[in-house]
Amino acid sequence: MDSARKTQVSLQPTAFKGRGSASYVPGRYAVTTAHGEDDGWGSVYVDDGTSARPETQVTEETARSIISRNDSPDIAFGQSINPYRGCEHGCVYCFARPSHAYLELSPGLDFETRLFAKVNAAERLQNELARPGYRCAPIALGINTDSYQPIERRFRITRGVMEVLDACSHPFSLITKNASIVRDVELLASMAKRGLVSVYFSVTTLDNQLSAKMEPRASAPHSRLKAMRTLAEAGVPVGVMVAPTIPMINDGELEHILAAAHEAGARAAGYVVLRLPHELKQVWREWLQLHYPDRAAHVMSLIQQMSGGKDYDSRFGQRMRGEGPFAQLIAQRFQKAWRRHGFGRLPALDTSRFVAPRKPTPQLELF
Structure with a gap:
């Protein structure tokens, strides 16, 4: 770690605005x-609001490939x-945080401050879709990251990717927590008319302070609810994900979130319980102790009850829903609210319209 990073390591976890x-x-x-050692002069950190706050750093990178594939059954x-x-x-609960460990970076603060922008994503996508062996199947846009996070306003990579998908009539879905998606409402509405897109909004709480x-x-x-309504009124199929659902933190809002989302135009809904793979266990425990020390032990006890006595159960199927009485109660409450509001499934995406793009060649580029 460099010296700047070392000066930011706290003796005790600290909440940064x-x-x-x-x-x-x-x-x-x-x-x-790196581990901070206080020399008696408070040199490691100052807990008075004046300590340095980690700034966002974005590194532009050239991706060698852009479509990721998985065969997970759940x-x-x-x-x-x-x-x-x-x-x-x-x-703080993001299951993708541990992926930053592959970059030898911290799944903690680095995950949200040391970002990488795949500036050639649209170009790589066009090349991969043009391959003779490619078979069209819906693409999920933004899974280990939010495609509409704040830096999208500057880089517009998501927009470029969607324009490639639009040009060749390739179906895709996306999930986001950012209302800035309304920037692309016209493009999304145009693709929705051809059955090429569906959008899910992740709504974890209706409480601004908790959020x-x-x-x-x-x-x-x-x-997010306003953006959901805007897209729904434009004809874009929208759904809601109450993800993650966390015992004694936001699980009490489950029915209220579903009601608000349905009123805003969501016609499909789902939920996922909190997942704590790898380093996320420590990130989450630190956050609990900082913000809810009075209930931290109880929250972790319920999480472990849903995970076979562990912080996390990685088994397919179990990792999304959990097990035991509390997990069953969440499932029953969700199903009851789902039926009461008349949620269903979003229309299937149409793969029949896909037309492979022309792969750029030096000779053809002369014309």
Whole structure:
């Protein structure tokens, strides 16, 4: 780690304004880690609001490939695109945080401050779709990152990717916490008329104060609902994901979120319980102790009850829904509210319209 990073390592986790994580939790592949040692003069950090706040750094990178594929039996999509690595939204519960460990960076503060923009994403996508062996299947846009996180306003990588998909009539879905998606409402509406797109909004809470602590740079809950309504009125199929559902933190809002989302135009709904893979366990525990020390032990006890006595159960199927009485109660409450509001499924995306783009060649580019 460089010296600037070392000066930001706290003796105790510290809540930074606008950040979800409280420290540079070491990644599991880190070669070296830094630990602050106070020399008696308070030189490691000052807990008076004047301590340095980690700034967002964005590195432009050239991706060698852009479509990721998976065969997990409990995931509904087979291929996805992530225009960025890391996510400035800073959601403390994000299951993708541990992916930053592959970069020898912290799944804690680095995940939300050390970002990477795949500036050639649209070009790579066009090349990959033009391959003779490519078979069209819906693409999920933004899974390990939010495609509409704040830096999208500057880089417009998501917009470029969608324009490629639009040009060749390739279907895709996306999920976001950012109301800035309304920037592209006309493009989304045009593709929706051809059955090429569906959008899910992740709404974790309707409480602005909780949202500011838990997902500090995501759009406020009411802004997401407003964006949901805008897209629905434009003819874009929209759904809502109450994800993650966390015992004693936001699970009490489950029915209220579903009601608000349905009123805003959502016609499909789902939920996922909190997942704590790898380093996320420490990130989450630090956050709990900082913001809810009075109930931290109870929250973790319920999480472990849903995870076979562990912080996290990675088994397919179990990892999304949990097990035990509390998990069953959440499932029953969700199903009851789902039926009461008349939620269903969003229309299937149409793969029959796909026309492979022309692969650029030096000779053809002369004309």
